[in-house]
Amino acid sequence: MIPVNVTPPVPAGGGSHAVAPSGGDASGPLPDGDLDELTPEQLAAQWEEEKPPAAGALANMASSLVVLGLGIGSLVLSVAMGLGTPAAPQPGLWPFIISCVMVALGLFQLIIGRHNRDAEKFTRMSMAPLTGLVTLALMVALMPAIGFELPALALCIVWMRFLGGETWRSTLLVSAIVVASFYGIFVLALNASIPHLF
Amino acid sequence: MDFLNPVINGFAVVLEPMNLLYCLIGVVIGMLIGVLPGLGPAATIAILLPLTYNVEPVTAIIMLAGIFYGAQYGGTITSVLLKLPGEASSVVTVFDGYQMAKQGKAGTALGLAAIGSFIGGTASIIGLTFLAPLVASFALDFGPAEYSALALLGILLVATISSGSKTKALIAAAIGLLLATVGRDVFTGESRFTFGSLELADGIDFVPIAMGIFGLGEILYNLEERHRAAKAPSTVSNVWPSRGDLKQASGAIGRGSVLGFFLGILPGGGATIASMASYAMEKKRAKQPERFGKGAPEGVAGPETANNAAATSSFIPLLTLGIPANATMALMFGALLIQGVTPGPQLVDENPDLFWGVVNSMYIGNILLLIMSLPLVGIFVKILRVRAAILAPVTALITLLGAYTINNSMFDVTLVVVFGIVGYVMKKFGFEPGPLVLAFVLGSLLESSLRRSLLVFNGDPLGFFSRPISATLLIVFVLVAVLPGIRSMLAKRKGSSLEETAPVQLKEKV
Numbered sequence: 213m214i215p216v217n218v219t220p221p222v223p224a225g226g227g228s229h230a231v232a233p234s235g236g237d238a239s240g241p242l243p244d245g246d247l248d249e250l251t252p253e254q255l256a257a258q259w260e261e262e263k264p265p266a267a268g269a270l271a272n273m274a275s276s277l278v279v280l281g282l283g284i285g286s287l288v289l290s291v292a293m294g295l296g297t298p299a300a301p302q303p304g305l306w307p308f309i310i311s312c313v314m315v316a317l318g319l320f321q322l323i324i325g326r327h328n329r330d331a332e333k334f335t336r337m338s339m340a341p342l343t344g345l346v347t348l349a350l351m352v353a354l355m356p357a358i359g360f361e362l363p364a365l366a367l368c369i370v371w372m373r374f375l376g377g378e379t380w381r382s383t384l385l386v387s388a389i390v391v392a393s394f395y396g397i398f399v400l401a402l403n404a405s406i407p408h409l410f
Numbered sequence: 411m412d413f414l415n416p417v418i419n420g421f422a423v424v425l426e427p428m429n430l431l432y433c434l435i436g437v438v439i440g441m442l443i444g445v446l447p448g449l450g451p452a453a454t455i456a457i458l459l460p461l462t463y464n465v466e467p468v469t470a471i472i473m474l475a476g477i478f479y480g481a482q483y484g485g486t487i488t489s490v491l492l493k494l495p496g497e498a499s500s501v502v503t504v505f506d507g508y509q510m511a512k513q514g515k516a517g518t519a520l521g522l523a524a525i526g527s528f529i530g531g532t533a534s535i536i537g538l539t540f541l542a543p544l545v546a547s548f549a550l551d552f553g554p555a556e557y558s559a560l561a562l563l564g565i566l567l568v569a570t571i572s573s574g575s576k577t578k579a580l581i582a583a584a585i586g587l588l589l590a591t592v593g594r595d596v597f598t599g600e601s602r603f604t605f606g607s608l609e610l611a612d613g614i615d616f617v618p619i620a621m622g623i624f625g626l627g628e629i630l631y632n633l634e635e636r637h638r639a640a641k642a643p644s645t646v647s648n649v650w651p652s653r654g655d656l657k658q659a660s661g662a663i664g665r666g667s668v669l670g671f672f673l674g675i676l677p678g679g680g681a682t683i684a685s686m687a688s689y690a691m692e693k694k695r696a697k698q699p700e701r702f703g704k705g706a707p708e709g710v711a712g713p714e715t716a717n718n719a720a721a722t723s724s725f726i727p728l729l730t731l732g733i734p735a736n737a738t739m740a741l742m743f744g745a746l747l748i749q750g751v752t753p754g755p756q757l758v759d760e761n762p763d764l765f766w767g768v769v770n771s772m773y774i775g776n777i778l779l780l781i782m783s784l785p786l787v788g789i790f791v792k793i794l795r796v797r798a799a800i801l802a803p804v805t806a807l808i809t810l811l812g813a814y815t816i817n818n819s820m821f822d823v824t825l826v827v828v829f830g831i832v833g834y835v836m837k838k839f840g841f842e843p844g845p846l847v848l849a850f851v852l853g854s855l856l857e858s859s860l861r862r863s864l865l866v867f868n869g870d871p872l873g874f875f876s877r878p879i880s881a882t883l884l885i886v887f888v889l890v891a892v893l894p895g896i897r898s899m900l901a902k903r904k905g906s907s908l909e910e911t912a913p914v915q916l917k918e919k920v
Contacts, residue, residue: 255493255504255505267839271839272839275839275840275841279581282585282588283584286588286603289603290602293600293602297869298864298869298870298871299864299865299868299869300869301597301861301864302598303595303597303598303600303602304602306591306857306860306861307588307591307602307603310584310587310588310591311588313580313584314581314584314585314588317577317580317581317584318581320577321575321577321578321581324577325575325577325578328575328578328840330574330575330578330840331838331839331840332837332838332839332840334838337634338634338838340633340634341630341631341633341634341834344629344630344633344806345630345827345830345831345834348626348806348810348827348830349827351810352810352820352823352824352827355814355820355823356820360811364807367803367806367807368803368804368807371633371799371802371803371806372799372800372803375633375799375802376797376798376799376800376802377799378797378799378800386800387803390803390804390807394807394811398811398815402815404811404814404815404818405818406811406814406815
């Protein structure tokens with residue numbers, strides 16, 4: 213088997229590589245020639261191997277339990293809304309049916325599907341989406357108060373510098389250009405009523 | 411030739427300069443976002459949905475068709491140049507496309523894909539032009555019972571054909587149906603699952619869900635997934651395939667068109683199945699099958715033709731029955747509903763301008779795609795060289811600010827972020843987001859037609875089996891639902907003697 217191109221856990225697919233179009237340039241010392249020879253089957257195997265590690269039975273159980281919880285919760289709420297009869301249904305009947313299906317599927321998944329390997333493990337790299345989420349949430353919280361410009365600038369800087377591993381210089385330059393052009397498009401050109409500071 | 415009159419009128423609509431312009435903008439922006447690694451057509455359309463607000467329905471849909479084609483081709487570009495399929499239906503393009511690129515024939519591969527897509531798409535539209543009115547006239551007799559059965563079957567098929575675990579896909583669909591019940595009950599006016607929130611009283615809008623789950627969820631997921639080391643070539647030359655290449659690929663293009671058209675009509679990942687079937691067929695037919703995977707032009711032309719043909723023909727169930735066949739069509743359905751257009755059998759007769767405008771805009775979209783893609787490949791290659799680290803925050807900001815402009819409300823933006831989290835977590839735990847969005851779109855239709863038909867049947871669920879069409883559809887539904895269970899049961903029984911293979915099969919069937 214040709215040595216496949218296993219990606220080391222670089223934080224946030226980083227690596228400030230000058231040519232790589234995307235983050236995580238992991239090929240490093242691997243000569244490009246190796247990639248040339250891959251047949252479709254090997255390519256598929258390589259993708260399989262590059263996928264994040266699969267989560268264990270615990271994650272599957274947890275997700276099934278969440279589904280079960282959701283199902284039971286909506287079951288209780290829909291019973292409270294009143295079911296009625298099929299001929300004269302109350303608002304709760306349809307959500308009740310869906311909740312029953314959901315509970316059944318959740319149980320099925322809990323018992324039969326617990327060995328599925330399709331869930332992904334949360335790794336160190338999952339910090340990147342988490343950080344991204346925090347910046348997004350902050351932006352949503354701050355936008356009505358101080359306009360979109362500063363939160364957007366902060367979001368760009370965090371995503372480019374810390375999640376993307378760009379250099380400070382290009383981060384600052386590109387972030388400023390991005391926010392300025394958004395200002396130009398949304399505020400000046402489209403006249404949208406987005407909350408803005410300036 | 412009365413039948414052709416509305417078709418010709420449709421051309422008049424499409425050829426209005428304004429509509430042409432929007433189609434062009436759609437194709438270009440669709441390609442621009444579609445070449446971003448990891449963002450397929452569904453994500454692209456979701457992110458760009460706000461663009462289609464505040465324009466006339468026909469124009470909006472023409473633009474959406476443009477975005478759709480552009481995004482589809484954008485995925486092809488990344489497959490060939492970066493070995494990164496933008497979506498499932500261009501996975502097989504990678505096998506030979508990337509090899510061709512490695513041999514310095516990236517331009518040829520992209521050119522063949524564009525020409526194949528054009529021919530496949532155009533053939534499919536011609537098929538659609540003749541088939542759609544027929545299907546629609548047949549479906550005019552459909553009552554609520556048939557619609558309930560059809561919607562149920564559609565959701566089930568999309569969930570079971572999806573690539574991951576079937577149970578999880580069905581759970582996602584159930585969540586989608588449940589989300590669709592939030593808000594006022596149409597029959598009694600009572601609020602459901604609003605938890606006292608005024609903003610939820612009218613239900614959850616489709617757009618924040620789509621933008622969150624497909625758009626933001628995908629962006630967050632890609633933040634984590636380090637892209638496979640990929641370098642875009644600096645230049646791509648020889649976009650025009652040589653006569654020899656064309657000759658070699660022409661058979662594949664012809665077969666791909668027909669195959670794609672028919673597979674696309676079926677519900678469930680039409681384009682994906684079509685591209686894979688075409689690749690398999692070409693490999694089987696080839697005199698030297700060993701060339702495949704080493705840069706065979708047919709291996710690019712066939713699947714690309716087939717997936718575009720299928721993507722086009724999957725408009726048939728949407729436009730004639732009002733049932734989207736896959737997640738991308740669910741987005742189109744949502745976009746049409748926003749414009750106040752309910753796709754269904756009556757659309758051809760009641761709104762011929764719109765119907766034929768949409769259909770004919772596909773011709774224009776296809777032609778624009780061909781004209782734009784060949785000379786502009788160089789520009790797209792340049793975009794590919796922009797680092798994902800820079801593109802990610804830009805797309806995230808487009809999504810957030812775009813979501814705000816829909817209703818000028820922060821609540822929508824919050825919803826987008828919430829559903830972005832939901833989408834990300836779902837992908838992490840192996841739940842396909844597609845069935846959720848599809849089920850959400852069909853949710854209210856399903857509920858109201860179920861309740862209406864139960865009224866007609868005096869509350870007797872067996873009434874569904876008293877009508878031939880709904881009975882047939884429901885029997886198919888039961889078969890599709892039960893068969894995998896029986897098969898896995900049999901596999902398990904066999905597996906008890908062969909314990910090695912049992913978990914593998916379980917994983918596939920569950």
